[in-house]
Amino acid sequence: MQWREVVTFVALSYAIAWAFWTPIWPDALQSLTRWRTPTSYGGGAYTALGMFAPAAAALVMRLFISKEGLRGSLGVVRRWHYYLIAVFGPVALVMSTIGISVATGIGEFDPGTNRPFWYVFLLLLVIGTPISSALALGEEYGWRGYLLPKLLPLGEVTASVIVALIWAPWHLLLLLVGLNYPGKDPLGVLVLMTTLGIGLSLLLTRLYVAAGCSVLVVAFLHGSLNSFSDRLSDAKHLSGDPFVVTVGGLVGIGLIAIVVLITYWRRSPVVSATEQPATSSAQGDRGHDELPAGP
Template structure:
């Protein structure tokens, strides 16, 4: 992936954000008009359509608004070295979200905002109710399979979102510096969830204003980690995989919960404020290991044209 551009393509980035919002937001109108909200049978289909909007916006911008020679390479669908280059990052993307989610639960438990039953799985058994011949341990195994295996199904819609937000936008904002690119992408990505947040998505127990603030904090922290995967691997696939498994890892909160203690996303898990501590520490570890900012190949112009140098911009 090249970082040869020394300024932000304002027309391209503004067009991308506008298209991502204008395509996605109207899709949620039926959820408001019918009064069924996220309980509607159409809600999963609508959310799937929303997650395709950033991918569509990214392709439109790269194809017609700010044309590039290779859309697939620019968006990170293909990359130099291919799978051999990014398979290690794919493994991190597969298992990393669950590790972070589990650590977030431990932090919440230590801070007293999460009541856990680490080995009895009583909260999980209470939620699914007694079933003849099915033990809490079997329910727990089924939940783990959903997190680590069926989570791959989440990667499909997540790819649509990541192709736009990390595949296009984060990279387009790199002339501002990687911290700014992660920050702006995270804020815009969080606000893009706006109609769903109003309907109670992610933070059903929180007032709307609080939900927006919390989604903004989560979006910025997560954007830094997904952005690292995108830039370090030179591919959008690890970011898409991580996004999918971040969604599936939310099930760990219920898995280890104690009976009689509903999981509150405001305080618990990666979405909650106690989980942000874990996300921030993960970013700090990457920085201490000198993995952030990511070293990017950059083409120099003029007399040194064609000479490759590394930049941490």
């Protein structure tokens, strides 16, 4: 295990992002003092650029510290069905979360527009998801593209949990200014976000490995989830306790847990974890037949 590289990368990812988010530090500290997050997100649109901190950290590591270089680091594959899974899997999760919350009476959904729902859906799919995926690539190039391969020799599950325990608290400043869980106590926010992070990390790892170590595929999954959940299941459109009704609440986490159990129960053998990062680029160049089997 290359623990020195892991620790250095994590330190850089936190330092770059939290330095960029310096303007929200006072509001974050105020939330801790009041022991309550704001009722609406107060970070501003510029905070989304902080998502590129893990990518910046990975570039520094690849070029100057661990020196793997950049060749093949995106692990691009050409199997289109992985991208369909990446885009429409989160759509199914968000819509199921909304449906369960409304059907059980624990939440109410308001699309927030007079336009037909198909119009909103199409905008999120065609415009929102590509934009969100480009932003998510800033995270995934670091978390899954650099950190995960360093940890995969420990096994997919262990590696996924470690990544999640790093990834979820990385969002802490944003969470404290109202991201995902407005009007809630900070400890509960961190616990729910970490639980969500573990579930998502397991799914992202499985898709990353199955898709031949493709960072682009997991970036599309991350981006699609952000696009649809941020617009359809946020507090403005899905009312109710955010600890319960949202994708990051008990309903969404429960659905993710079911998918994780099914996915890992029926997963196919893949090449060894220590071989994947080195072969991902070559696999993409050789075509489709030599990629690992999908989930």
